[in-house]
Amino acid sequence: MMKLKNFDPENFLRNYWQKKPLVIRQAFESFEQLIDPDELAGISCEEGSFSKIILEKNKKLEVMEGPFDPETYESTPESNWTLMVMEVDHWSETVAKLRDPFTFIPEWRMDDVSVSYAADSGTVGAHFDFYDVFIIQGIGRRRWQLESRARTLEECGPDHLVDGSDLKLVNDFHSSEEWILEEGDLLYIPPQWGHYGVSLGESISYSVGFRAPSIKEMVLSYVKSKLDLMSEDIFLEDPHRSFQGNSSEISALDSNCLVNWPEWLEKPSSNELNWFAELVTEPKRIQDLDEDSSDEEFSKEEIAHSVFVRNLDHRLAYFEENGEIRAYVDGKELSFARDLGDLIKVLFSKRELQGAEISKFLENEKALDLLQNLLGRGIFYRDSAD
Numbered sequence: 001m002m003k004l005k006n007f008d009p010e011n012f013l014r015n016y017w018q019k020k021p022l023v024i025r026q027a028f029e030s031f032e033q034l035i036d037p038d039e040l041a042g043i044s045c046e047e048g049s050f051s052k053i054i055l056e057k058n059k060k061l062e063v064m065e066g067p068f069d070p071e072t073y074e075s076t077p078e079s080n081w082t083l084m085v086m087e088v089d090h091w092s093e094t095v096a097k098l099r100d101p102f103t104f105i106p107e108w109r110m111d112d113v114s115v116s117y118a119a120d121s122g123t124v125g126a127h128f129d130f131y132d133v134f135i136i137q138g139i140g141r142r143r144w145q146l147e148s149r150a151r152t153l154e155e156c157g158p159d160h161l162v163d164g165s166d167l168k169l170v171n172d173f174h175s176s177e178e179w180i181l182e183e184g185d186l187l188y189i190p191p192q193w194g195h196y197g198v199s200l201g202e203s204i205s206y207s208v209g210f211r212a213p214s215i216k217e218m219v220l221s222y223v224k225s226k227l228d229l230m231s232e233d234i235f236l237e238d239p240h241r242s243f244q245g246n247s248s249e250i251s252a253l254d255s256n257c258l259v260n261w262p263e264w265l266e267k268p269s270s271n272e273l274n275w276f277a278e279l280v281t282e283p284k285r286i287q288d289l290d291e292d293s294s295d296e297e298f299s300k301e302e303i304a305h306s307v308f309v310r311n312l313d314h315r316l317a318y319f320e321e322n323g324e325i326r327a328y329v330d331g332k333e334l335s336f337a338r339d340l341g342d343l344i345k346v347l348f349s350k351r352e353l354q355g356a357e358i359s360k361f362l363e364n365e366k367a368l369d370l371l372q373n374l375l376g377r378g379i380f381y382r383d384s385a386d
């Protein structure tokens, strides 16, 4: 069994885990080579294996996805390329041994043991990962440069990545520390901590990678487990409803309506209505483009003398937020020019609308576009009045 030497897991968890990098020289009691390059290349050719080759060409890194043909390795250059094989612990009993030294972290946090073979100067570029990783140097040597702190979420965003690269390389890497790992050395890198490894000669390194569910996944799973226990027969109640002039308005979702809201979930605030508008305008059936839809262009005069009728297959609603109107059609927000809120109110207010009622809005070019959009989608159709 592989064992860490002079290693205090409690001290590590307290001072380094998810906090800062750590290098341990000669980390293992008796370090052995777990796989040789030929064996690794062999796994990368197996159906069902996950592997990639990263090749530097004209100072750019190119990625090829496995599984590979064995012939691939006949044409690889002398230097500047890397083969990465994921989940090698699933393929090799000996590589799987590398999980054992890290069982002081629960198994559900562990992802896999990946192995990378690099020719001289091979690199996968400067990048960060969203997970913790222990890198263990096998054969040969690698130079590692690390940034001075973990990146913020913003610094992990698209503005900080090299355009058009599949490798999520960062465009603003700043090395603050550098180590050369030798056989049996170990480097721990926390999540979001930028790092850049380059092979010095031919080398193999092992990555014991961890994983954590995203908070989004966790919330989803938690809410789903709660919903599974919930009855379908509890509904919104609004016995305190007060009169409202425009029936298409979602006037408020006050806490009176949310009496049956589950106690395990925070009540949405009464002015947070977008999700509710999406829900209540969800159409009963998904319609194809309506037969009534029209690409016809109308003049202002024609509009003034027309009657517009709502197609009831579509559901419409709007609400007012900070003095602006937000409109929804069939579960989706409708985009329109901000100054057309009053037109929306009129358009949405009636099942049958006299063109004359909206003619005053049509001085605005965008009003005509909006009307044309709704007619084009078959949400309204035109009944000629004369």
Ligand SMILES: [Fe+2]
Pocket (backbone or CB within 6 Å): 127, 128, 129, 195
């Ligand atoms: Fe990495």
